[in-house]
Amino acid sequence: MDFQKPKGTLDFLPGTVEKWQYVERKAHDLARRFNYREVRTPIFEYTQLFQRGVGETTDIVQKEMFSFQDMGGRNMTLRPEGTAGVVRAYVENKLFGEPDVSKLFYIGPMFRQERPQAGRYRQFHQFGIEAIGSVEPAIDAEVIAFGLQFFEDIGLKGTSVEINSVGNTASREAYNERLLAFLNPMRDSLCKDCQNRIDRNPLRVLDCKVDHDKFADAPSILDSLDEESLTHFEAVQRNLTAMGVAYTINPRLVRGLDYYTLTAFEFKTQSGIGAIDTIGGGGRYNKLVAEVGGPDQPGIGMAIGMERLQLLLADQQTEIDDKRPLDVYLIALGEKASAEITKQLHALRKLGFSAERDYLDRKMKAQMKSADRLEARYTVILGDDELERGEIAVKSMETREQVTVKLEDLASALK
Ligand code: AMP
Numbered sequence: 023m024d025f026q027k028p029k030g031t032l033d034f035l036p037g038t039v040e041k042w043q044y045v046e047r048k049a050h051d052l053a054r055r056f057n058y059r060e061v062r063t064p065i066f067e068y069t070q071l072f073q074r075g076v077g078e079t080t081d082i083v084q085k086e087m088f089s090f091q092d093m094g095g096r097n098m099t100l101r102p103e104g105t106a107g108v109v110r111a112y113v114e115n116k117l118f119g120e121p122d123v124s125k126l127f128y129i130g131p132m133f134r135q136e137r138p139q140a141g142r143y144r145q146f147h148q149f150g151i152e153a154i155g156s157v158e159p160a161i162d163a164e165v166i167a168f169g170l171q172f173f174e175d176i177g178l179k180g181t182s183v184e185i186n187s188v189g190n191t192a193s194r195e196a197y198n199e200r201l202l203a204f205l206n207p208m209r210d211s212l213c214k215d216c217q218n219r220i221d222r223n224p225l226r227v228l229d230c231k232v233d234h235d236k237f238a239d240a241p242s243i244l245d246s247l248d249e250e251s252l253t254h255f256e257a258v259q260r261n262l263t264a265m266g267v268a269y270t271i272n273p274r275l276v277r278g279l280d281y282y283t284l285t286a287f288e289f290k291t292q293s294g295i296g297a298i299d300t301i302g303g304g305g306r307y308n309k310l311v312a313e314v315g316g317p318d319q320p321g322i323g324m325a326i327g328m329e330r331l332q333l334l335l336a337d338q339q340t341e342i343d344d345k346r347p348l349d350v351y352l353i354a355l356g357e358k359a360s361a362e363i364t365k366q367l368h369a370l371r372k373l374g375f376s377a378e379r380d381y382l383d384r385k386m387k388a389q390m391k392s393a394d395r396l397e398a399r400y401t402v403i404l405g406d407d408e409l410e411r412g413e414i415a416v417k418s419m420e421t422r423e424q425v426t427v428k429l430e431d432l433a434s435a436l437k
Contacts, residue, residue, distance in 0.1 A: 030136070030144030032329070040344035045331060048175045049129060049149045056168055058127040058151050063107040065131065069097040075106030075281060075314055079223040081215075086134040088144075100133035104150045105281070105307065105323050106314070112154050113316030123155040129328075141295035141330045150304075150325035154311065157320045159254055162285045162306060163261030165324050169289050169302055170267060177340045178331065180292030181301065184272040185262075187255040188225065188286050188305070189247050197246035198224050204240050212236070228276045242273040254284050281307040285322065295333050302326030349375040349400065350436055351393035355386060356406035363404055366414075366432060373433055393419065400436055 027033055034042060053060070069089050076082050088100040101107050108126055111117075117124045129149045136142055151168060153161050166183055173181040189197060201224045205212075209220060212233050219226040228237055247255065262269055269287075277286045286305035304324025311319040335342065350370060354363035363379055370377045378396060380389045386403075393401045403415040408426070416435055417424040427435040 028144065030138035030142075032143060032145075038332075040346060041332060041335070041342055042328070044342050044344050045176055045328065045335075046129060046149075049127075049172065052168065052172050052175055053127045053151070056125070056151075056164065056171075058125045058153075058168075061108055061111060061126040061128055062130070063104075063111045063128070064101075066098045066100050067107055067110065069099040071106050071110055071314065072099055072102060075109065075310060076103060077223075077281060079219065079226055082134060086136055088133045088135060102134045103132055104128050104130070104148055104325055105152060105310070108150075108152050108323075109154065109307075109310050109316070109321065110314050112152075113311060113314055118155065118311070118317050118319050123153055123161065125151070125153050127151040139296060139298075141298045141327075141333055143329060147328040148325040149328060150323060152321060152323035154321035155319050156322075157254075157308070159257035159285075160261050162254075162258045162322050163265060163267070165304060165322050166258075166262060166269070166287055167265050167267050169304075169324050169326060172326065173289070173301075173331075176331065176335065177338075177342075178291075178334055179338055182290050182292070183267070183269045183287055184275055184290060185258070185269050185285065185287040186272050186275040187244065187247055187251055187258075187284050188276060188282050189243060189251040190283055190308075193243075193246050193248045193251045194225070194283075196248070197241070197243045200241045200246060201225070201227075208236060225276050228274055237274070240274075243276075244271075244273045251284060258285055277303060277305055281310040281313070283308040287324070289324075289326065291330075291334055293334060293337060295330055295337075298330070301330045301334070345397070346376075347397040347399060348378055348393075349398070350377045351389070351396060351398035351401045352377060352379045353386060353389045353393070353401060353403045354379070355404065356409075358406050359404040359409050362409055362429070363402075366402070366404075366429070370433060370436070375433075375436065402432065402436075 072087060073083055082102045087102055090098055092098050108128060112124055130147060131145050132148050133145055135144055138144060151165060153165060170183060205220055205224060205227060209217060213230065216227045216230050216233055275286055275288055282305040284306040288303040289301045290299050291301050302325055306322040308320040311321060352363045352367050354360040367377050367379050380392060398419055401417045401419060408414055412429050413426050414429050414432055415424055415426050
């Protein structure tokens with residue numbers, strides 16, 4: 023029987039994982055500087071949360087969720103995105119009772135049954151932030167600036183952000199009418215999905231990958247914004263400018279999730295990953311908290327796809343600090359020496375050194391090669407003769423110089 027990983031998933035092996043850890047360290051550090059604190063929510067939730075939170079008319083809910091019944095017959099779904107779960111946790115744990123805005127971040131796997139391609143998988147990872155409890159445009163700008171700063175911190179080049187406003191409820195209703203007037207005459211020429219979307223949520227149509235080109239002359243949502251929506255959008259832009267953040271306005275940008283209100287944005291890459299040029303996105307969700315049973319609290323967030331970042335970093339040959347050199351490799355020659363090496367190895371590890379030995383009973387030369395492969399800074403060699411004298415040889419792998427020290431002085435010599 024041959025086993026293979028499920029379609030659309032990836033194995034990350036040592037050598038690659040260090041690159042992920044590097045990006046994750048940068049994520050944690052940036053979150054600390056921006057005062058976002060980590061939250062960890064379940065990988066699966068009740069299906070209804072996503073139907074409610076992400077929206078019945080979205081591609082995600084209609085055809086991409088990994089859903090199953092648990093043994094009690096309850097409908098469960100592997101989370102397709104992070105926001106719904108975080109907002110559920112915010113409501114359930116009454117974080118709205120805290121005096122400050124809840125600024126939270128998460129890093130973890132998400133699941134969508136999409137057709138796999140470069141940069142699109144069925145299990146993928148997102149780094150996301152959510153700021154819940156403020157309507158201030160300054161926080162919209164902060165969330166956008168956070169994303170761009172993250173790309174800068176990890177050394178990714180050629181990124182940019184497109185912003186838009188999808189308006190408040192009133193603006194959206196006004197826009198839907200104008201959009202319908204534009205779409206109805208072409209209804210029959212649109213793809214099946216779009217024909218569905220027109221009736222359920224016409225805004226979604228603009229997001230269609232098939233018919234995209236047909237909507238070049240569609241009315242702009244920006245012309246339908248009411249005063250509240252427009253004031254907010256302009257203030258977001260003023261805040262971005264104040265931070266020196268460059269952006270472009272894309273009035274076609276609507277995002278794939280139903281919960282957005284007012285600000286919506288997407289992070290783009292110049293270089294692209296195959297046909298894909300989006301590396302993250304987000305927006306404001308002023309109705310979502312109430313939608314999942316909480317008080318009427320506004321929120322805004324964004325999420326960045328980690329696989330896409332890794333592909334781009336590799337493509338751009340970004341210098342990544344992912345080396346994990348070993349402090350010391352211990353070589354035993356002879357049986358008695360082997361027992362002593364076991365003792366020394368453990369003592370060094372307890373003291374904080376990274377240390378390794380041979381477990382394959384190999385000859386000295388093969389062990390030296392191991393030490394080289396592990397990029398050991400020092401090799402320590404113990405034969406039965408030295409052991410009798412209570413001594414041990416310490417060799418610097420950099421200078422190739424070797425000295426002999428007392429066994430009990432080994433740790434201080436290595437320091
Ligand atoms: P979304 O919320 O769908 O806009 O997703 C936000 C980001 O997550 C995207 O810009 C991608 O970087 C990443 N992402 C979404 N879906 C996938 C997927 N199937 N495979 C890999 N990355 C994804």
